[in-house]
Amino acid sequence: MSQNSATEILRYTAFSADPEGGNPAGVVLDASGLDDTAMLAVAAELGYSESAFLTARDEPGDTDSPAARAYTIRYFSPKAEVPFCGHATVATALALAEREGPGDLLFSTRAGTVPVTVNRENGELRATLTSVEPDVMDIAPDDLAEALAALDWPAADLDPALPPRIAYAGARHLVLAAATRERLADLDYDFPRLEALMRRLDLTTLQLAWRAAPDVFHVRDPFPVGGVVEDPATGAAAAAFGACLRALGLVPDTAVLTLHQGEDMGRPGTLTVELRAGDARVRVSGTGTRIEA
Secondary structure: OOOOOOOOOEEEEEOOOOOOOOEEEEEEOOOOOOOHHHHHHHHHHHOOOEEEEEEEOOOOOOOOOOOOEEEEEEEEOOOOEEOOOHHHHHHHHHHHHHHHOOEEEEEEEOOEEEEEEEEEEOOEEEEEEEOOOOEEEOOOHHHHHHHHHHHOOOHHHEOOOOOOEEEEOOOEEEEEEEOOHHHHHOOOOOHHHHHHHHHHHOOOEEEEEEEEEOOEEEEEEEEHHHOEEEEOOOHHHHHHHHHHHHHOOOOOOOEEEEEEEOHHHOOOEEEEEEEEOOEEEEEEEEOEEEOOO
16 A cells, blocks of 8 residues: 555654754654555655654553553654654654643554653643663673774773663663763764664664763764664653663662753753652653644
């Protein structure tokens, strides 16, 4: 089936109330007339790091949110489908809320079920997604060395207080912490070399971070496997990062963290990460706005 010319394609940015900030995503609220080839074509034409494609479901299928509006959602970068994308989830939830009002949503993703709540705070809509169960694992020394070589980062430039890990909360990300803000700002990597490593390790992005305060971080996310040099605001990586920090004992079991991303790209955005004691899942929230075509 080819792309339907009547398909409505929306453009939203997530994690910023400014259309010039945050991370833009394509949003198709009714993708029932599109097949995989057509969805990939839409994502490639838009050129955003990801676009989201929605189809409605009759039943929520989750007893935690029996009143939620339920959908199946799929995500495509310009090059391939990805199992989960946080910023496109936020963008889609905000698009739905603008049309149908705030409330609870249930998104069935390839990574699992992701509940999302949209509230209106101080006159603006804010979406909060709850990740799937996260996992944090070590990275082999040889793989770490290859990542650093592709980035052209000396090992001495890493922050020893936040050791490298591979973290998952719907997608896999390699977490590397820079010792200084200057190290984080200087990003000029070997695109093919890093892409090859990431494909071998099944990584979606690298989550590069610098800790500015106990609960404040600056982050950047190279995304060569998606055909994008850098992702401006990465909700899936933010969720994985929160899980990583907790697993390493670097934040309390209950914590609210602020992640600043996109500043070095000229698209500043803010992601809020919430950890709750007794719940392994990670919540990521942010604002967003429509981008006029």
